Amino acid sequence: MINRFAIIVAGGSGSRMGANSPKQFLPIGGLPILMHTIRQFRSYSADVSIIVTLPAEQIPVWDALCRKYQFDEPVLVIPGGATRFQSVRNGLEQIQTEDGLVAVHDGVRPFVTTDMIRNSFETANRTGSAVTCVPLKDSVRMLESDGKNQAVDRTKYRLIQTPQTFQLSIFKRAFQTDEQPFFTDCASVVEYAGFPITLIDGSYDNIKITPPEDLEISEQKLRSAS
Amino acid sequence: MINRFAIIVAGGSGSRMGANSPKQFLPIGGLPILMHTIRQFRSYSADVSIIVTLPAEQIPVWDALCRKYQFDEPVLVIPGGATRFQSVRNGLEQIQTEDGLVAVHDGVRPFVTTDMIRNSFETANRTGSAVTCVPLKDSVRMLESDGKNQAVDRTKYRLIQTPQTFQLSIFKRAFQTDEQPFFTDCASVVEYAGFPITLIDGSYDNIKITPPEDLEISEQKLRSAS
DSSP states (O other): OOOEEEEEEOOOOOGGGTSSSOGGGSEETTEEHHHHHHHHHHHHOTTOEEEEEEOGGGHHHHHHHHHHTTOOOOOEEEEOOSSHHHHHHHHHHTOOOSSSEEEEEETTOTTOOHHHHHHHHHHHHHHSEEEEEEEOOSOEEEEOTTSOEEEEOGGGEEEEEEEEEEEHHHHHHHTTSOOOTTOOSHHHHHHHTTOOOOEEEOOTTOOOOOSHHHHHHHHHHHHHHO | OOOEEEEEEOOOOSGGGTSSSOGGGSEETTEEHHHHHHHHHHHHOTTOEEEEEEOGGGHHHHHHHHHHTTOOOOOEEEEOOSSHHHHHHHHHHTOOOSSSEEEEEETTOTTOOHHHHHHHHHHHHHHSEEEEEEEOOSOEEEEOTTSOEEEEOGGGEEEEEEEEEEEHHHHHHHTTSOOOTTOOSHHHHHHHTTOOOOEEEOOTTOOOOOSHHHHHHHHHHHHHHO
């Protein structure tokens, strides 16, 4: 059996949601978003060790929510850092082995499927990495330094999602670096360390819930799925 | 008063929707999508001349829908072409003047706002073109010819939407070309003719309704807007 870990990054303060509650705690279908996300990883496998990073001040809120919703999935909750990179690194410090695989996933992407998670672990086991993505549906233009812009060939680009799954030996090596301003996700960290990135198919349904309107969309997605 | 035209391209066969009805005719909030879209342009101004392109065989269906829904907005409905480029060109042939502005818009983008339409006409009047776009929220990777891929700076890219509005003299000149395989939108046609493209702000709400799940999302958007 290969060691499998998941670091679920739930760092948002919720300020963009126009809500008092951090966005990962807002309920959809009667359950906080983060609980939906955790359940998808648990549905994939009872054997995956789940680490959740939260802003330190939100951990008591989370504990209270777990009691309120009688949510008793075994997960390790730890304080995140000032940035996503630092939150992932905090999660990684909890993993004592270099033997196995780790998936990093956004706490506010509750529509990830068990098939996507499975494919992510299996591909990373084979190739070292598995980064979920989708093709672009829209035309794309690139801004140029002179203020002009030009069309680019959209078929050559992919929009990146999570899960992003890696062999632990690679991932730990990659995270020994200082944080760089161009680290927008884990793939960019691993690439910076010189490792190749394998892309796998995500889904347009696998949205990252951000602005307030996504909450309504998410409620609807849940209703149509059930 | 400047002449203002809108070509609303509604060409889809609906085969991707898993529905018998073409997608532009599917109802959201009790009204076919295309009627919502037309109403937004009419709300912007009573003076804009609206041309709708539809597959020829769908025109009788549209006429029946107009009777059913008592939809009596004055629009010119004409047959589209085999491609989006040809549909826009068919629409353009209905416009006898080179003096004024034309907005091209997707029939299945009903969440365009009157502010967006107004900004589009005003900007094109000043600069020659106005192409609606949004920044990328996700990380982006570029596929390379050797099968590898690499991160790109997402802040340099924009996802393109409609409306795309142009001065008629420019637009007519641009559409004298033969269709090229890299024409994914009107901006790419105008750019190919050597004219610069001005980008303006769209909105993440201004979605192009495509797969079946978007219908549910759209119902929800309408409910939350009312």
